[in-house]
Amino acid sequence: MELIPCLPDEIARECLIRVPYRGFSTVSAVCKGWKEEIESLQFQQQRQANGLTRPIVVLTQADSTGASAGATKNLIPPSYRLTIYEPVTGAWTKLPPLPGFSDGLPLFCQFAGVGRKLVVIGGWYPGTWAVSKSVFVYDFVSAKWHQGADMPGVSRSFSACASDSDRMVFVAGGHDDGKNALRSAMVYDVAKDEWVLLPDMALQRDECKGIFHGDKFHVIGGYSTDMQGRFVKSAEAFDVTTWQWDQVQEDMLEEGICPRTCVAGDVGKFYRCQSVHVTVLEESGSWRAVAELPLDVRVGPCLVTWQGKLLVLGSATHGGRHMAYALDLQRYTWTRVEAPEEYTGHVQAGCCLEV
Template sequence: MAQLIPSLPNDIATECLRRLPFQHFPAATLACEDWKLEIESPEFFQGRKVAGYSQPTIVMALARVGEETGGSSQKNVRRPTYRLAFCDLKTGTWGELQPIPEFSKGLPMFCRLAVAGLNLVVIGGWDPETCRVSNAVFIYSFVSATWRRGADMPGAKRSLFGCASDINGNKVYVAGGHDEEKNALTSVLGYDVAKDDWIKLPDMARERDECNAVFHSGKIHVIGGYSTEAQGVFDASSEAFDLGEWRWVQMQENFLGTNMSARTCVADVTGRFCICQGSEVMVAYEDADWRRVAELPVDMGGVPACVMMGRNKLLVIGSGKSDDPHMFYELDLESCTWTKLEAPKQHSGHVQSICFLEI
């Protein structure tokens, strides 16, 4: 390889590139072909992480504050307009990603976000203007700051499905949801982002509309949801699919402990589950009972979103009332202490979906 920076050894030049904020990667990859090859290599980001230069970042489908739209199919209904926002947790920098070209006026409502390596995957949702269900897939590269269209989700157009990515960030899985006739689904799909290819997994044992999906220890855990007949009466059960054995291996009838939405249920790399239940944060391991670890902050009533940030940090987003600005609180699961993450007013809207990555 030629010298990355003239008159500098390549190890020092690589060290300089590793220190770049990710917002400058697109310009750096365009400036020099050798820089592009270096930055796009897996070793570059592994070295960046080991050296402590990676940027822990949250990405959200976030409602614009004070901006609502009325779709053509329901002219009297005012709906929030969503866009993709991010926060670099290391520097406290907030910003927006460029819009999806096909949805320049707002993200699809109820779309799901997932992380695949250094890519953000946006799946499904409702067209913000027509409310038509979409099976479209879009992939955003944090290296090039560009969008590309992925292969559509196969099968029935589904809404309100669970979504999770594997620990290596190679594949994204969707489970359950409902079709256009409001029939709850048992089907599960896997998407290989690099190959742009979908596969069908064996069906779940139960229909699960509005379920949640989390990944850990080589298993896809599909939690909660409800059947077609139940229509909004949530199930407390969960089932797990072992990718190595390629079969459903576990059904827990009362995993949640009570019939409730599982939308705030998340898991860390150790297999610890966390969920917001009423005014409390609860944790449990796969085969253990839930236990309380903290009370939610007093000014936070409803909690629309949670995300694990590494091993011991839980980010909770919510508000006192539905119309109040949304707040961001980080819970240290070791010390059980809260830290408020200050957000600008323009980033205090409703969070529809959220994910975490280290860039």
């Protein structure tokens, strides 16, 4: 059956690949043929080849409106949600809530973009602070959530998490219910909805940072059970080609530095916030300042990279409105990113995917 009556399928596909991603669910509902076409890998590849895919930045952000805003002022933990920022159009929106979490996200959950899907893992249940092992997957084609297989093993919090952007989400470290730092690691295959255990890391790493680039899952910093908050300067990387951990890199950061702001750019360079600067990791192993942070994002900055840009979200004061700036990683120049008032709440973390 023809995709569009009286048109060759090649022309019909040229029409369909130009549908904005927000229209995928509507177009998929028209007929079985269109649904199969939009859900296919070839459809995504053709959109990419024609330069029609778009970066989407996803943030865990505090609701800065209504009851949640008032709760923040009264020192009650605010309700968090998933916010979408589209760099190409400048649009800000929010995703539907997770099933069973109408009052917000699990606190401190991990999340990563995998193809045209967003995977949300673990966190604490709002209200009880019980640790969740749940996995939720949002499909940008169907615009719906579904629940995946729970994380195996002990309950874990504040682990490293990163995706290969294709089908795998890697998780390592964190701590269990007894505040014991963990060495264990695992990977979630989104397509198969299966978890696979990985070899243990060399070191315990609580509150570590996960970054995937160069076919390796990098786990940066963290601390052991007996160190409790005193961050180490080392890192280690899991090589997906050899399926084993590389030798520990002893001097990734300075002693006592939280790795939260570490990110990797398109060409594999590592960036982070250091004092009042954005810094880049040189081949020599030293960090070089490349840009001074704007005054109104220096408190609690969150970093996300996409297509040669670095998005920095932060505030001027503790508890203040979160502002956003984009740094061009070639010229190291800043551009202010405008956001509506309702999207100025505190940002815990962010990631980027291409749809």
